Amino acid sequence: MALKNLWEQERSQRLQVTAERRQQVNQWKQLTQQELQLQADLLHQELNSSVSSLHNNRNLQQQQFQQEIVERQLEILQIKTDVSQRQQEYRQQRAAKAQALFQDLQNFRAILHNSVWGNRTHEQAVSPPPAKTEKLVATVPKWSISRSSIKATGFRPAVNTMTKKVPALNADTKSKVQQYIQQAEGATLIEIEEVIGLSRVQTIDILRSLIKQGVLEQRDRQYFIR
Secondary structure (H helix, E strand, O other), X not given: OHHHXXXXXXXXXXXXXXXXXXXXXXXXXXXXXXXXXXXXXXXXXXXXXXXXXXXHHHHHHHHHHHHHHHHHHHHHHHHHHHHHHHHHHHHHHHHHHHHHHHHHHHHHXXXXXXXXHOOOOHXXXXXXXXXXXXXXXXXXXXXXXXXXXXXXXXXXXXXXXXXXXXXXXXHHHHHHHHXXXXXXXXXXXXXXXXXXXXXXXXXXXXXXXXXXXXXXXXXXXXXXXX
């Protein structure tokens, strides 16, 4: 009986120890679950905070990007406006320069016409040649002067080298055209036509003939001695 009581007593102690250990394990499990739940809550809060921060940053960057696009569009519009204004100013300046150049050309032609033909009208100077023309006898002397002085004072041939009648298309006329172009260091069709007193057809024929002979060359609507 004493041995049985001892065994019962030991068994009761073992059950008590097991119950205590189970209680400790349950407590540890509860503490572990609470700690895990706390960590999960913290992690969830951090994740929500990160997502919210990223969303805010994305919205802010998008707004900044849209603002930059608007600013770039305004800059492009301003550049286009400036370019348009500059183009318009350039066109106006070019038109003014062209008008001034045209006026200078008109004045130069009037001075050249008055210097060569005097008070005679342009129609008389370029009138068609009569049926019979006087043959030119004397040749034009070769003067060592510049083109600017010729344009300022006019091309004046030697005495009795030009009559009031239009010269005929002969060797003297070609020589006269050649000498004028050489003295003027280049001349246009209108200048040759007005100074020599030829018609347009006669001037073109003489210039073509001299070009074919290799005496003249044409550059920028002007004729030069080769």
